[in-house]
């Protein structure tokens with residue numbers, strides 16, 4: 001949900017400049033709303049959570065100011081009890097105290113009889129929420145990405161390529177043994193090709209020697225014209241080569257974008 005709305009907002013914001021006005025931006029508002037429902041809700045009971053959402057709305061949605069003045073009775077009007085009556089002063093007061101206790105709302109001193117002033121903090125200002133965000137970020141990074149691992153020099157990983165290519169030379173389809181095979185760089189290393197699995201295919205000794213820095217596709221076509229395999233086999237190899245090349249480009253691109261941002 002968050003990405004869906006944020007993507008839309010990004011599209012809209014790319015066309016207009018949002019004026020700076022001291023409060024949160026539209027995008028920040030949405031992100032903080034997301035943090036509130038996702039993380040702050042873990043720290044508060046239902047009553048406190050409902051009250052925070054009311055104050056959050058008042059401060060950032062309606063007034064554009066984190067400092068708001070509000071009568072407890074006003075809050076009570078918005079929070080109807082099970083019986084459909086405004087919540088009692090005591091219940092509202094206890095709810096506010098829950099918020100003050102965890103530090104998401106600060107009560108600003110006021111004289112007796114004056115309207116209460118509150119500073120409504122953003123969920124991301126709370127240390128506990130920051131920890132939740134950090135934890136989620138770390139656990140999503142734990143999904144291991146092997147797309148840029150070295151599959152050329154690591155012995156176990158070389159065998160994975162052999163397995164992927166079904167124990168056959170990628171270029172002539174002759175059978176290969178675990179103790180007698182080569183790996184060929186689709187984009188030659190001399191041209192900056194990486195040791196990633198998407199840039200490596202198996203090769204027999206003969207093909208490895210003959211190919212050198214030739215283009216992988218032309219070399220495959222050459223072998224096909226020599227009659228080393230059928231047309232259907234050629235088409236299959238060509239398809240696999242295209243898949244590897246486009247995946248390889250995609251990873252390169254993704255990585256380049258990461259470094260830019």
Ligand SMILES: [Zn+2]
Nearest residue numbers: 169172204207
């Ligand atoms: Zn071969």
